[in-house]
Amino acid sequence: AHKSMRLKDYDVGPFIGLVVTIVCGTVLFSVQLREYYWNSYTIADSVYGSVSYLLTGFHGMHVVVGTIWLMVSLVRLWRGEFSSQRHFGFEACIWYWHFVDVVWVALWCLVYVWFGGWLYMWWFKMWDGDVY
Secondary structure, three states, X not given: OHHHHHOOOOOOHHHHHHHHXXXXXXXXXXXXXXXXXXXXXXXXXXXXXXXXXXHHHHHHHHHHHHHXXXXXXXXXXXXXXXXXXXXXXXXXXXXXXXXXXXXHHHHHHHXXXXXXXXXXXXXXXXXXXXXX
């Protein structure tokens, strides 16, 4: 969407890019809600549950804010408020989404890979349960 806008293609490219990104943000949040519903633990079960819900919940909140921001950018694009040189609001939205993406990679590694089982179980077996 950004590249199309910089190339002065205001007809198709930015609209398709924004709509696809809005759909992806909505799907990600829906999957997170589904995960919360089907989790075998709650926020009150353990430290892992508390930290997991806190971190993924804050991330989900940022996904919702970013999706709303994308929707506002789509409306502004539709109304012709962006040009190839003047679209800082859209660029700020892109920067925000890149931040949310990087945070998600770190959260996934921390919550799902390390504490969620794979690496944690390997580490636990390596030390035969005697961490200290």
